[in-house]
Amino acid sequence: MALILNKTGLDRLIHFLGNDGYNFAAPVMDGGKVRYKHVELVEEVETDYVIPANSAKEFFFPQTETIAEIEIGKTNVELTPVEPNAPRTVIFGVRPCDAVSFASLRAVFTWDFIDESYTKRADNGVIISIACTQGDDSCFCTSVGLTPDATEGSDILLRETDKDDYIIEAVTERGKELVDTYKELFIEADHKAKPIFSPAIPGEIDLEKVAAKLATTDHYGDPIWPELTRKCVGCGACTFSCPTCHCFDITDEGTAFHSERKKNWDACQIDNFTLHASGHNPRDTQAKRWRNRFMCKFHIYQTKWDQKGCVGCGRCIRVCPVRLDITEVMEEFSK
Ligand code: SF4
Numbered sequence: 001m002a003l004i005l006n007k008t009g010l011d012r013l014i015h016f017l018g019n020d021g022y023n024f025a026a027p028v029m030d031g032g033k034v035r036y037k038h039v040e041l042v043e044e045v046e047t048d049y050v051i052p053a054n055s056a057k058e059f060f061f062p063q064t065e066t067i068a069e070i071e072i073g074k075t076n077v078e079l080t081p082v083e084p085n086a087p088r089t090v091i092f093g094v095r096p097c098d099a100v101s102f103a104s105l106r107a108v109f110t111w112d113f114i115d116e117s118y119t120k121r122a123d124n125g126v127i128i129s130i131a132c133t134q135g136d137d138s139c140f141c142t143s144v145g146l147t148p149d150a151t152e153g154s155d156i157l158l159r160e161t162d163k164d165d166y167i168i169e170a171v172t173e174r175g176k177e178l179v180d181t182y183k184e185l186f187i188e189a190d191h192k193a194k195p196i197f198s199p200a201i202p203g204e205i206d207l208e209k210v211a212a213k214l215a216t217t218d219h220y221g222d223p224i225w226p227e228l229t230r231k232c233v234g235c236g237a238c239t240f241s242c243p244t245c246h247c248f249d250i251t252d253e254g255t256a257f258h259s260e261r262k263k264n265w266d267a268c269q270i271d272n273f274t275l276h277a278s279g280h281n282p283r284d285t286q287a288k289r290w291r292n293r294f295m296c297k298f299h300i301y302q303t304k305w306d307q308k309g310c311v312g313c314g315r316c317i318r319v320c321p322v323r324l325d326i327t328e329v330m331e332e333f334s335k
């Protein structure tokens with residue numbers, strides 16, 4: 001028998017999880033935009049949204065974190081690693097495309113080195129996704145092989161019913177464990193409980209053709225790159241908002257006596273990202289920087305990690321100040 005989560009159940013779930021030491025995050029209205037944030041009350045949880053403005057990656061891969069403390073004496077330097085703060089965290093209301101991105105990030109952060117800053121947080125996380133019942137002009141999950149009710153990356157997938165309840169599907173063992181632990185908060189679904197139909201998101205693009213063109217370097221000098229990307233101002237908003245973008249920089253910040261080693265998000269769209277100490281910059285034009293990001297999404301992620309580099313969330317389109325639309329580049333490369 002299927003189980004249902006209703007608003008009363010959600011209220012109690014937030015309360016019970018808090019008592020059991022979990023952090024709880026969900027989409028909330030914040031400054032006129034829906035964003036994933038920590039919440040304590042069910043009244044804060046927003047349920048009418050296409051997709052939050054920020055990606056949920058920041059709960060496992062924060063914008064900035066201290067990874068070591070450095071004491072600098074007259075004759076010695078002491079470096080003390082800082083353990084990542086990894087509280088048990090439930091992220092509720094994640095869109096299925098965002099959930100898929102967690103598998104992509106894990107592949108990167110466990111590839112040639114286990115980045116425990118990411119894995120310890122992600123291992124303590126439970127992802128409760130809600131299947132989409134609406135999309136907007138920027139959504140294109142179906143063009144990258146996903147669906148509005150994809151389960152990959154979710155521990156629990158909820159499907160909304162016409163009564164504003166959610167039908168629960170436990171996807172992973174972690175999800176099943178959470179449903180079992182708090183089963184008294186859920187009610188049994190009657191035979192009339194039906195999920196609202198997921199929207200059909202238009203726009204099919206032949207990704208195999210895109211990948212085939214990116215598989216060689218023949219396109220490197222193609223004038224298509226400067227033509228398609230000439231309006232890009234290199235602000236980096238697309239990368240910071242993207243759920244699969246994962247680049248970071250390490251900097252020591254402080255004084256001559258004490259400093260903190262920080263891991264901060266970085267963005268391949270910013271001009272000094274690949275600037276060498278010599279002054280040489282191998283990606284010295286915005287077209288080259290854009291080409292790199294596009295190749296990361298549609299070639300490198302697939303060939304190196306067998307994962308999706310783009311989940312079709314559309315954030316990079318919504319935030320771009322010059323309306324540079326990645327699907328237009330995909331279409332051009334799928335011809
Ligand atoms: S490239 Fe754009 S559409 Fe694709 S996952 Fe990143 S932000 Fe979303």
Ligand code: SF4
Nearest residue numbers: 232233235236238320
């Ligand atoms: S958000 Fe737009 S303008 Fe800014 S770096 Fe990305 S593509 Fe360029």
